[in-house]
Amino acid sequence: MQYSNPHIELCLEGSSSIFKGLNQKDKETIALHHTLHICKKGELLFKTGDKPRGLICLASGKVKVFKEGVGGREQILKMVKKQGFIGYRALFSDNAWSISAASIEDSAIVVFEKNSFIKILKKNADLALKFIKVITEELEFSNNRTVSLSQKHVRGRLAESLLALRDTYGYEGDGKTICISLSRDDIAHLSNMTTSNAIRTLSSLASEGIIEIKRRKISIVNSSRLKDISESA
Numbered sequence: 001m002q003y004s005n006p007h008i009e010l011c012l013e014g015s016s017s018i019f020k021g022l023n024q025k026d027k028e029t030i031a032l033h034h035t036l037h038i039c040k041k042g043e044l045l046f047k048t049g050d051k052p053r054g055l056i057c058l059a060s061g062k063v064k065v066f067k068e069g070v071g072g073r074e075q076i077l078k079m080v081k082k083q084g085f086i087g088y089r090a091l092f093s094d095n096a097w098s099i100s101a102a103s104i105e106d107s108a109i110v111v112f113e114k115n116s117f118i119k120i121l122k123k124n125a126d127l128a129l130k131f132i133k134v135i136t137e138e139l140e141f142s143n144n145r146t147v148s149l150s151q152k153h154v155r156g157r158l159a160e161s162l163l164a165l166r167d168t169y170g171y172e173g174d175g176k177t178i179c180i181s182l183s184r185d186d187i188a189h190l191s192n193m194t195t196s197n198a199i200r201t202l203s204s205l206a207s208e209g210i211i212e213i214k215r216r217k218i219s220i221v222n223s224s225r226l227k228d229i230s231e232s233a
Contacts, residue, residue, distance in 0.1 A: 001027060007036055007059035007108045014083045018130040026120050033113035038106070045101040045109060046087060052097065054111040056086040061107025062169065062180055066189065067099050076190040078141070079104075079180075081168050085134065104180065149192040152230075158201045159230035161191040162211065166220060174219070181216035205229075 001024060003009040008031055012019045019027065034054075039045060045056070045063065063080040065087070077099065080086055090097045091114060121128055148160055162178065169179040182190075188198035202218070205211045210226050212219040220226055 001031075003031060005036060008034055008110050010059045011057040011083060011110045011112075016083045018127065018134065021126060021130075022120070022124065026124065029116055029120060030112055033116040035111045035113075037109050037111065039103040039109060041103055041105050043103050045103065046097055047100045048097055050097050052087060052091040052114070054114045055088055055091055055117050056101075057110045057112065058082055058084050058086060059108040059110050062104040063101055063107055063109075064104055064186065064190075065099055065101045074189045075192065076186065077145075078138070079165065079168050079190070088135075104182065104186070154191070154193050154197050154201050155204070155229050156232070157191040157193060158187070158198060159205070159226050161187065162218060162220065163223075163226060163230055165190075165218075166223075176212075176221060177217055177219040182218075183216065 003012070011017060012022075012027055012031065014020075019030065022030075036059075037045075039061070046052075048068065058080050060082060063086060064076050065078050065080060066074050066076045069075055080101075086101050086109070087097055087099065090099075121131065149157060152160065165180055165182070166178050171177060172179050184199050184202075185195050187202070188195040191198060193201075202211070202213060205226070206213050208225075210220075210222045210229070212221055
């Protein structure tokens with residue numbers, strides 16, 4: 001099948017795409033009813049109160065999903081990886097988004113038109129089960145994060161965040177540098193702490209030889225020690 005752009009092809013045919021098993025006709029239907037958006041670094045994909053127009057798939061780049069709390073304080077709920085979906089709970093419940101999403105780096109998102117996607121989902125049990133699995137895994141992740149962010153000390157929370165970033169985006173070619181550049185504010189918002197606490201904790205982990213820091217890049221030098229801190233702190 002010929003696709004109109006490489007981004008829709010990634011979302012439908014990528015290695016981790018849940019759409020790979022669809023028949024050709026259904027893929028063609030989905031491909032026909034989509035829009036492509038190229039987002040600059042820091043650009044909002046959507047904000048709280050907006051109404052979903054369709055299912056959002058991240059074709060390239062990196063995106064954070066967050067919620068504003070008391071006093072406008074931001075809490076990052078999750079980081080999205082390529083071929084991951086964004087904001088689908090509001091889509092299925094037919095509500096406005098209660099969250100916001102923004103690009104961490106230049107990104108491309110594909111929006112599958114709601115009605116055509118729902119129609120295919122209704123008649124394809126295998127696809128529906130795959131989507132249930134996606135939702136279940138995210139719910140489990142959210143439950144675990146809620147416990148961690150409310151019960152762990154700052155070192156444990158930050159260590160867990162670094163390991164989650166590694167598991168989401170992997171390493172660069174050196175086999176130790178996490179493949180993402182995050183500001184100290186974003187690291188703090190991901191770990192439910194102040195920026196000053198995040199800076200101090202990162203410096204402490206670096207001084208112990210557990211991580212290395214080069215500007216916005218973080219390398220994990222001792223992953224087993226970082227995991228111990230995450231699980232015990």
